[in-house]
Amino acid sequence: MRITAIIPTYNEAENLPKLVSALFTLSLDLHLLVVDDNSPDGTGRIADELANVDKRLRVLHRTGKLGLRSAYLEGFRFALDDGADAVLQIDADFSHDPAKIPAMTELLKSYDVVLGSRYVKGGAVDERWPRWRRALSAFGNFYARTILGLPFYDVTTGFRLWRRETLNGLPFDRIHSSGYIFLVEMAYLAHCLEYTIGEVPIYFADRRWGKSKMSFKIQAEAAARVWSVWWNYRDLRHKGRTARLG
Numbered sequence: 001m002r003i004t005a006i007i008p009t010y011n012e013a014e015n016l017p018k019l020v021s022a023l024f025t026l027s028l029d030l031h032l033l034v035v036d037d038n039s040p041d042g043t044g045r046i047a048d049e050l051a052n053v054d055k056r057l058r059v060l061h062r063t064g065k066l067g068l069r070s071a072y073l074e075g076f077r078f079a080l081d082d083g084a085d086a087v088l089q090i091d092a093d094f095s096h097d098p099a100k101i102p103a104m105t106e107l108l109k110s111y112d113v114v115l116g117s118r119y120v121k122g123g124a125v126d127e128r129w130p131r132w133r134r135a136l137s138a139f140g141n142f143y144a145r146t147i148l149g150l151p152f153y154d155v156t157t158g159f160r161l162w163r164r165e166t167l168n169g170l171p172f173d174r175i176h177s178s179g180y181i182f183l184v185e186m187a188y189l190a191h192c193l194e195y196t197i198g199e200v201p202i203y204f205a206d207r208r209w210g211k212s213k214m215s216f217k218i219q220a221e222a223a224a225r226v227w228s229v230w231w232n233y234r235d236l237r238h239k240g241r242t243a244r245l246g
């Protein structure tokens with residue numbers, strides 16, 4: 001199974017080369033797609049240098065910081081056109097341990113999408129996180145999960161492995177949320193369309209290099225936008241799999 005890992009980057013110059021070599025040591029048929037938003041720290045140039053060394057790595061350069069939603073949607077389209085059988089979403093900052101990808105791949109045999117999950121038995125977030133950030137993450141997740149009635153446990157994780165067929169069945173043009181809520185929206189859409197969702201426990205480490213951008217304000221905005229996700233897909237809630245594309 002050919003897997004394309006999409007790595008969105010914004011100022012990840014320190015992390016990217018190490019992540020790329022960690023990914024290429026896995027015994028999987030793995031291709032990488034870096035989507036860089038003209039990072040001021042030169043991540044895009046570093047990605048190009050890595051792509052010259054290994055042709056399994058490709059780079060999409062964008063003109064500026066256009067956000068995670070469009071980075072992923074462009075990445076998905078590219079990976080599907082390129083013939084990927086499965087597509088992985090992974091952060092560049094080592095919060096998502098590459099060593100978990102084989103277990104996720106194994107579980108993808110039984111599910112339409114597999115999540116790297118902090119909130120199932122055996123999963124955890126970095127214990128060095130301050131208490132407020134841990135509480136905010138757990139509460140944000142519980143809040144979105146409860147409002148949307150989602151039957152799985154980590155609805156905000158950015159570590160996900162999709163089967164090609166699952167991505168092909170999602171109406172990308174309906175996905176409008178940006179930032180973190182984009183991840184919630186995609187998970188909700190997959191659930192409304194009755195795709196099966198598996199979870200592998202992960203330990204979510206704090207970013208290795210670089211400064212965290214997470215704040216209470218970002219989380220509060222995301223919480224309000226959970227309700228618009230709920231409202232926007234009211235037509236799909238009862239149609240289920242008959243509403244799938246492809």
Ligand SMILES: Nc1nc2c(ncn2[C@@H]2O[C@H](COP(=O)(O)OP(=O)(O)OP(=O)(O)O)[C@@H](O)[C@H]2O)c(=O)[nH]1
Nearest residue numbers: 008009010035037066067068071091092207212213
């Ligand atoms: N291309 C692109 N990548 C982005 C953008 N925003 C964030 N990223 C990348 O998306 C991934 C997740 O973002 P992070 O900033 O790590 O988000 P987080 O883990 O919730 O917060 P941190 O505490 O800052 O690590 C990282 O690889 C970022 O470099 C963006 O606007 N465009």
Ligand SMILES: [Mg+2]
Nearest residue numbers: 091093095207
């Ligand atoms: Mg991060």
